[in-house]
Amino acid sequence: MxxxxxxxxxxxxxxxxxxxxxxxxxxxxxxxxxxxxxxxxxxxxxxxxxxxxxxxxxxxxxxxxxxxxxxxxxxxxxxxxxxxxxxxxxxxxxxxxxxxxxxxxxxxxxxxxxxxxxxxxxxxxxxxxxxxxxDCKGLCEICGGNLNKASCDCEREETDPRWAALKNLK
Ligand SMILES: [Zn+2]
Ligand SMILES: [Zn+2]
Known part of the structure; x- marks a missing residue:
């Protein structure tokens, strides 16, 4: 139209x-x-x-x-x-x-x-x-697997978001 x-x-x-x-x-x-x-x-x-x-x-x-x-x-x-x-x-x-x-x-x-x-x-x-x-768990940053469907054995660093912010300042 x-x-x-x-x-x-x-x-x-x-x-x-x-x-x-x-x-x-x-x-x-x-x-x-x-x-x-x-x-x-x-x-x-x-x-x-x-x-x-x-x-x-x-x-x-x-x-x-x-x-x-x-x-x-x-x-x-x-x-x-x-x-x-x-x-x-x-x-x-x-x-x-x-x-x-x-x-x-x-x-x-x-x-x-x-x-x-x-x-x-x-x-x-x-x-x-x-x-x-x-509460979608997203994708594993290492293997790319969908964490809602299966957990993987990747050793992900559990970073505290507050520390991550500080890290970015450097
Ligand atoms: Zn999702
Ligand atoms: Zn993984």
């Missing part, structure tokens, strides 16, 4: 889409889309900018940040963001959007693809340190 940023007639268009995994390339190694993404929302064409507001439900598979196992995650979130094309953007608009507490994205083209917006929002909303479980 293409959105014309120069359409400034005050109109609002709603959408309710199902986006196939093959239509969204996340461009990150940290997560993959596993199933259809549901996107419901509205595009409002204001005077000098366009507001996109939507709710996204994306079935993802994210790598555990410690053991790298794949975790199924249903990522659900809402966002609201304003877009302006290069020729529309003025300082007054930036101030106006700021007052409304709206995040402004700047587009070089006069048209944006809703799929690009969805991709960007999914990546922005990925958890910073996903864990397969709270």
């Amino acid at each position: 293409k959105i014309d940023l120069n359409r400034s007639d005050g109109s609002t268009t709603t959408f309710d889409l199902s986006v196939k995994p093959s239509d969204i390339e996340l461009e990150t190694d940290l997560a993959r889309v596993k199933d259809d993404i549901s996107v419901k929302g509205a595009v409002s064409s204001e005077d000098h900018y366009t507001v996109i507001e939507a709710e996204i439900a994306a079935p993802l598979e994210i790598d555990c940040s410690r053991c790298l196992e794949r975790i199924p995650v249903d990522q659900e979130f809402a966002f609201k963001t304003a877009f302006a094309s290069a020729q529309q953007l003025t300082e007054e608009i930036e101030v106006e959007l700021d007052l409304q507490d709206l995040e402004l994205s700047f587009a070089e083209e006069d048209e944006i693809d809703l799929r690009d917006v969805i991709r960007e929002q999914i990546v922005l909303n990925l958890p910073a340190h996903p864990l397969c479980r709270e």
